[in-house]
Amino acid sequence: MLRSLYRRLGLGHLVLALAVFSLLAAFANTFYSAYRVQREILLTNALEANRVYAAKLADSTSNFVRSAQQQLAVSASLLGARPFGRQALEDEAWRLLHQTDSFNSVLIVDARGTVLAVMPTTLNLAGKQLDSEGARAALDARQPRITQAYVSAAGNLVVNISQPILGKDGRYLGYVAGSIYLREKGILHALLGEHYYRDGSYLYVVDRAGRILYHPDSGRIGKVARDNPIVADVIAGKAGTRRIANSRNIDMLAGFAPVPVAGWGIVAQRPVAATLAEMDRLTLAVLRDTVPLVIASLLAAWYLAGLIAKPLRQLAQATGEKDTAATLRSIQGIRAWYFEARQLKQAVLEGLATLQAQIGALNEAAVTDPMTGLRNRRALSAQLRNWGAAAQPFAVIAIDVDRFKRVNDTYGHEAGDKVICHIARLMRECSRQGDFLCRAGGEEFLMLLPGCGAAEAMLIAERLRQRTAATPAPGVCAVTVSLGVASWPESHGSMERVLALADAALYAAKEQGRNRTVADASLDLPDAPRPPAPRSAG
Known part of the structure; x- marks a missing residue:
């Protein structure tokens, strides 16, 4: 069978095979190279966008923390200037709670840890002596402090921001503190809100111990994520980008930035699949538009291969003539094959030119904002x-x-x-x-x-x-x-x-x-x- 196929194999088949292989190889190489370049550009841009987004939110969170500390510092200064009655203390706690909605609850505590005033009053902590982690930390530190996440005396997972109360003589009188409830709607939800995208992107916040303070999945709040290399970097005060698999093993592009004033870190993540979805759509469109042209080019190659082989076939037939004069006349009547070769080359070039035009459109899409048509x-x-x-x-x-x-x-x-x-x-x-x-x-x-x-x-x-x-x-x-x-x-x-x-x-x-x-x-x-x-x- 192979010997029979070998005998039937002619120049036209070889030229056609060579043309098909060259066309498909050039098409595949050009298309693949363009796809890889654009893919890397999209991934790099998405990583940078997440880093900028995380940095912007980190800046907003830092401003909030400083503002909250300033509010508590002013209140502590007023409380230390002169003694206040119980009603005045409750009024001050009420003012701190409702002035800016920065806190979910406010406490005023004396130097022994006894609650002098609390808002909201439904916590039923007035007159009680606190022994929670946040209370002990504030009493021991006797200085401005932002605690790590802990379970409060009322059973809430909280972060405490406190300011010491000092008398005119500098004597420590206690502290005033605002609490942020992590599992309830509060200032962190207002600051961070929901990620703009609806494609699996999200962000989360961790404290210096790696404990999650904010996460769109409320079940993750309070969990420790120190084994995550991004968390390790951000709580070490580093900002940057990283490609990583999240807890659900989804390939993500992450940008992160620290909040130094609180010892927190903010991480913004977007799925790789969502980032590349638009490019995949454009790639399929390029393929859809290019395949008919490739098929047309292959048909042209088949026809031109016949033209290339025709002169040699005619020459072989002519040399089989017994009469020399007849052989000369037959050879003189054979048209040269250069014209057909140029046609084949032109067909291939036209096919590749069309492919390059489609890839040029893909490059244009990579530097254009899809919503407005402006440059990116x-x-x-x-x-x-x-x-x-x-x-x-x-x-x-x-x-x-x-x-x-x-x-x-x-x-x-x-x-x-x-x-x-x-x-x-x-x-x-x-x-x-x-x-x-x-x-x-x-x-x-x-x-x-x-x-x-x-x-x-x-x-x-x-x-x-x-x-x-x-x-x-x-x-x-x-x-x-x-x-x-x-x-x-x-x-x-x-x-x-x-x-x-x-x-x-x-x-x-x-x-x-x-x-x-x-x-x-x-x-x-x-x-x-x-x-x-x-x-x-x-």
């Missing part, structure tokens, strides 16, 4: 490198939607997405051709204006702010934006530093009341005036 942070980094190489002056406008969380909470995340797209559309309308528009993340945007000075950038930013305030978003009442402006090289520093200066100006606009444009302080430009408050009816 990867494209921003590439643009800055290009401008840096060309020493291109430019201005930066950092933009943030005011009170965006309120929009999501009031109208839902679908309405929030419409607001994001609405702001992107207004950015395009208020920008120039050649300006670089970027969605930096969430409700934050950047406009990079090449060849634009700081004064002109202020006018563009103010025009965008006014258009936003005057144009209601679909399905939502009017929203406003705050803007920060910086310019390179007018603002001192590197290109990357100018982005930070624009961001700092943006936060200055937030602190000054929102809905305004603020320039980087080093530019010596006047900030755009804040619009007057609307008059009330009548």
Whole structure:
């Protein structure tokens, strides 16, 4: 059988086999290489996004802890200044509990550990002597303290924040403490809330002992997770990223950041499968669009292989002629095979060109924000490198939607997405051709204006702010934006530093009341005036 197949094997079959192998090998190699590169980019970006998210939440949590300590310190100072009666102590405990909703309960305890006042009173601890871990720690330390998670005298899993009460003579009188209940809705739930995504992403908080203080799965709260390398890093004060399998053996991309003031750590995680889901969809689309072209190319290769073999077949037939003249006439009538070879090459090149075009579309998707069509942070980094190489002056406008969380909470995340797209559309309308528009993340945007000075950038930013305030978003009442402006090289520093200066100006606009444009302080430009408050009816 093999000998029979060998005898039937001709040049056309060999050329066809070679063409098919070359085409499929080139297709597979190019497709696989592009897939691997884009996959690594997506994973790296997801890790960095989780790290930034964890750092942002860590900063918010640090601010809350400092604020809570300040509240308790002021109360301790008042309580130590002069003696208070029982009603006054209860009033002070009531004020601490209800002033900011920072605590689930408040206690005022004397130097022997006896409860002088407690809120809420339903805890029934007034007059009792505490012997819990948190009470002993506060009495022994006699200084500001944040405890690890422990079970309180009332049976709640809590974290205690305490401040010592000192008399005018410096004598230790006791302490005032606020408790955060970990298994009930409280300040940690308000600060951290639910992760924006609904794709298996979540975050959790641990204390310095590795005990979980917050977790979307309430059954995990109070459990110790020190065997987790991420937990070990974050409670050691480290911030960073890591790919790891969680307790359910799900492959996760984690970013983590410490909260040094409390000794806590925050970890944000997203499943690898969710990160790659969009890329898998795009990959399947590329395959679906490319396979017909590959099939067409294979058919062309089969036809061209016949054309390549035809001249040699005709030559073999011609040499079988007995008459020399007839053989010469037959050879003269054979067309050269170079034309057919060029056609085959052209067919293969066209097939590969089509594949490259599809992969180019995949690359474009990797640098584009899918919701708004604006560029993403990867494209921003590439643009800055290009401008840096060309020493291109430019201005930066950092933009943030005011009170965006309120929009999501009031109208839902679908309405929030419409607001994001609405702001992107207004950015395009208020920008120039050649300006670089970027969605930096969430409700934050950047406009990079090449060849634009700081004064002109202020006018563009103010025009965008006014258009936003005057144009209601679909399905939502009017929203406003705050803007920060910086310019390179007018603002001192590197290109990357100018982005930070624009961001700092943006936060200055937030602190000054929102809905305004603020320039980087080093530019010596006047900030755009804040619009007057609307008059009330009548």
